[in-house]
């Protein structure tokens with residue numbers, strides 16, 4: 533069953549910022565791309581690098597894995613460059629009552 537968890541107040545995650553949240557045994561990065569919010573797992577599909585902590589480009593809405601440099605599309609979780617070729621998990625973001633929330637499962 534999907535579950536909704538709170539991330540933070542809306543104003544606490546400005547455009548161009550990322551916040552890590554933990555849920556059960558998963559770490560999830562929540563990104564603000566120019567006012568649109570996206571969430572991906574903080575684990576690269578190539579070799580488990582801490583993906584969400586890589587360089588975040590809010591204009592293109594991508595993040596670069598700090599380990600071997602694969603670029604991931606935050607909207608889809610798909611890698612745009614090698615060596616990663618498998619998408620990472622994405623999570624629906626819900627804005628409700630001026631609060632950022634995530635649907636997790």
Ligand code: FES
Pocket residue numbers: 576577578579580581597598599600601602614615616
């Ligand atoms: S662990 Fe991310 S590209 Fe290798």
